Amino acid sequence: MPEGHTLHRLAKLHHKRFAGGQVRVSSPQGRFAEGAALIDGQTLLKADAWGKHLLHHYDSGLVVHVHLGLYGKFTESPAPLAAPVGEVRMRLIGAGRSGDPFGADLRGPTACEVLLEPEVDALTARLGPDPLRRDADPDRAWHRISRSARPIGALLMDQKVLAGVGNVYRAEVLFRHNISPDRPGKQLSHEEWQAIWDDLVDLMKVGVQRGVMVVVRPEHDHGAPSYAADRPRTYVYRRVGEPCRLCGTTVQHSIMEGRNLFWCPTCQPR
Structure with missing residues (x-):
């Protein structure tokens, strides 16, 4: 299972590539179709991590929570992306503040869900301090x-x-x-x-x-x-x-x- 540094590295990468711009979100596999429809076309404000949990915060107040588990993995490539290969749970396409279009495909996560901020607060309240967070105690x-x-x-x-x-x-x-x-x-x-x-x-x-x-x-x-x-x-x-x-x-x-x-x-x- 990926350890916390992997999720923080992903958060930094996704913040750099997608934050500040509208993100097209889809679920080629279909298992995240309803969640993708809720956030498709919204602006990603920030991506961050807490422990082994990745969090994408959108301007509507919705948050996508991802836990990779044992088999989850993101693959990244410049847009336009080729047709999805394999069971892609979530596909992100955006340009962020850089203006360079990029895409990311998520496969095999334990969790990929849309949460409200109070639900995120409840999630993080159950977690111990994260050595990679500045606010950690x-x-x-x-x-x-x-x-x-x-x-x-x-x-x-x-x-x-x-x-x-x-x-x-x-x-x-x-x-x-x-x-x-x-x-x-x-x-x-x-x-x-x-x-x-x-x-x-x-x-x-x-x-x-x-x-x-x-x-x-x-x-x-x-x-x-x-x-x-x-x-x-x-x-x-x-x-x-x-x-x-x-x-x-x-x-x-x-x-x-x-x-x-x-x-x-x-x-x-x-």
């Missing part, structure tokens, strides 16, 4: 973490506690701070939490800028290749059975609340 997450017996590895993935963090950032930020994913949240110090938060802010900003998750410090960025040819190296994510880049201990794997978990038992002692 890390103490909102700390309030829940410091009172919880759940492991910090689970709390970081709980979108009600912290919005936008997924499996890669979870595994890597805990490694970077030598914290076991099994440690109960209430056993973290406030200083440890603040260091995790500040690191997530920096790492996720790089993810927005570069489009990939860069999590290995430059002095450690050598040796065994990444888990995939088109991805930067990681410390522990998807490296089960391989030696830790720092100490050589075998990287471990388990399942925590239904999600794969990776850690180094030496660098992250229980």
Whole structure:
């Protein structure tokens, strides 16, 4: 599932390409036909993101909410667009303030719906602070973490506690701070939490800028290749059975609340 930096990167891209101009919206697949009819021809005021949720705000007060889920994806190309290929849930065509016509096709999202502003407020109220938002308050997450017996590895993935963090950032930020994913949240110090938060802010900003998750410090960025040819190296994510880049201990794997978990038992002692 795409992590929060992907949605913020999309929001920036869509704001640049479509905001300030009228947007033609359709649903070639038909599953978003009613929603598309409500906003077709309106002016997009802004696109932003909160965690893993993308929000398009239109001048009528309507908001299109998109959650990509596991399979959702946008493809972008200059207009005019070719005939739709595959199950295109939503097609956007507009020029924005730049005057350069562009299009975007959305396929396979978990959610693509039209909301009113109060419904957006209700949605975001259920989410924890997002490290990529300027208005984020890390103490909102700390309030829940410091009172919880759940492991910090689970709390970081709980979108009600912290919005936008997924499996890669979870595994890597805990490694970077030598914290076991099994440690109960209430056993973290406030200083440890603040260091995790500040690191997530920096790492996720790089993810927005570069489009990939860069999590290995430059002095450690050598040796065994990444888990995939088109991805930067990681410390522990998807490296089960391989030696830790720092100490050589075998990287471990388990399942925590239904999600794969990776850690180094030496660098992250229980």
